[in-house]
Amino acid sequence: MPNEVTRGELTQPSYAAALDARDPLAACRDEFVGAESRLVYFDGNSLGRPLRATAGRLAAFVEEEWGGRLIRGWDERWYDLPLTLGDEVGRVCLGAAPGQTTLGDSTTVLLYKLVRAAVDAAESTSGSRRTEVVLDTDNFPTDRYVVEGIAEERGLTVRWIDVDRTAGVNLDQVREVVGEQTALVLLSHVAYRSGHLADARAVTAAVHDAGALVLWDLCHSVGAVPVELDAWGVDLAVGCTYKYLNGGPGSPAFAYVAQRHQDRLMQPIRGWMGHADPFLMGPAYQPAAGMRRFISGTPAVVGMLAMQDMLALIDRAGMAAVRDKSRRLTSYAVDLADARLADLGVTVASPRDPAQRGGHVTLQHERMREVTAELWRRDVIPDYRDPGGLRIGLSPLSTSFEEVRRGLEAVREVLLSPR
Ligand SMILES: Cc1ncc(COP(=O)(O)O)c(C=O)c1O
Ligand SMILES: Nc1c(O)cccc1C(=O)C[C@H](N)C(=O)O
Secondary structure, three states: OOOOOOOHOOOOHHHHHHHHHHHOOHHHHHHHHOOOOOOOEEEEOOOOEEEEHHHHHHHHHHHHHHHHOHHHHHHHHHHHHHHHHHHHHHHHHHOOOOHHHOEOOOHHHHHHHHHHHHHOEEEOOOOOOOOEEEEOOOOOOHHHHHHHHHHHHHEEEEEEOOOOOOOOOHHHHHHHOOOOEEEEEEEOOOOOOOEEEEOOHHHHHHHHHOOOEEEEEEEOOOOOOOOOHHHHHOOEEEOOOOOOOOOOOOOOOEEEEOOOOOOOOOOOOOHHHHHHHHOOOOOOOEOHHHHHHOOOOOOOHHHHHHHHHHHHHHHHHHHHHHHHHHHHHHHHHHHHHHHHHHHOOEEEEEOOOOOHHEOOOOOOOOOOHHHHHHHHOOOEEEEOOOOOEEEEEEOEEEEEEEHHHHHHHHHHHHHOOOO
8 A cells, every 4th residue: 555545545436536547548448348337347357348449340340351352351361360460469468579479279279289289299308208297286277177188198297386376386386396307387477366476487497497398378467467478488378368358258369389399399289271281282281380380270260350459459558558557456456455355354365566466356255255246236247266266357458446446345335235
C-alpha cells in the first residue's frame, strides 16, 4: 500500500477514480465490447473480452476474403497465416525474431508435439538416451497429463518438483532435480493458480547447465508479462491466445521453437501441411524446413482473426506499459484485500512482491466456492480454483481500477451476507 494512503482512502470510489485518471492506458478499455456495462470482469486470463474492432474484421472476412476470394485465399494469405501471424505474436509479445513462432492446434496438442519432439531428440553427451522429464506438481493439469502420457508411451520417468500452491518453482528447486538424465524441463512462466512469476532467464540457464532443454508454458504470461525468449535462450514455448490475446473461445495456440533446434526436431503428428511440399501429395512424409514442420493439418484461419486486433492494441500500448499497468492493478487488488477482506479471514495466496507476480491474484478463504457462485449472480465474474481460491484475473487493457474496487467490495458484501 502506498505509505501516504490510509486504508479508508484506498477503498473510496474517488481513490479508484484518481488511479484511473492517472492511467495512461485507461482509454484502451473503451475499445472492448461491454466496457460500458457495470459487469465486473475478473476472468480475462481465462477468456479475454472481444475488441469492438473484431466485429468489423469478422464481417469483412466473410464478405471479402472468404466470400470474395474463396479458395484463392489459401494462396493469397491463409496458407502462410500461422507463420506470419506467429511472427507477429513473437515480435509484439515474446521477444522472438521471425521464423520461430507458429499458430495452430490447442496448447494441449502443441505441448504434446513439442514434448514428444524434445524427448525423442534428447541424447546425453555420452550418446545414451536421456530419460527424464521434469515438471512441477502444481503445473496446469493438461501439462501434467500430457507429460505423464508421453512418459508411458516412451518409457520415460517423470521427476516432480514439489511446490506449494501459493508459490511457484524457484531456481534452487530446479537446480536440485535437473541432471544428466534430464531430457526436458516443462514449467509455467506464470503459475495458473498462484500467479507466481518464474525467473525464466535464470531457470533456462540452469536447465542448460545440465544439458537439458526447457519448454515454457506461457499461457498466463503472453500479453500480460513481457517475455524475451530469444534473449533468455529459451528452447521451446507454447501458449494460449484466447486469454490476454483476446483471440476468442478456442482460438489457436502458439508454439515457439528456437531456430537452432528446428531442423533437428521431429514432431509426432506428421500431416500434409507440415510437409516440405504439401501439394506434391507425394508418397512419403518429408518435413518442411523451419517452423512449418510443426504444423500438422489445415490451419484454423477464422480462429486467427480476433487476436489480430488485440496484437495491434498491445503493439500500440507497448508491452512495458501493459506490464506496468498489470502490476499496478494487481497491487491495488492486494491492497484492497488487505484493507477490506483480511478481517473476514481472507488471505492473499499470490506473491506479494509485484516483481514475482503475473497478471492475476488469488484470494484464499474456505467459502470461496459459494462466494464465486454468488458473485457470478451479481455480475462479478472471477474464477474459482480449488481449494478455496478466488482467482482475480486483471487483463491490463480492459480492466479499470474502479472495476477492481467494486469487485472486491462485492466479495466483502457476499462474505458478510448470511449463508
Ligand atoms: C497454464 C495453462 N496451460 C495449458 C492450458 C490448456 O490450454 P488448452 O485448453 O487451450 O489446450 C491452459 C488453459 O486452459 C493453461 O492455463
Ligand atoms: N480454456 C478454458 C475453457 O475452455 C473453459 C474454461 C476455462 C478455460 C481456461 O482457459 C482455464 C484456464 N486455463 C485456467 O488457468 O484456469
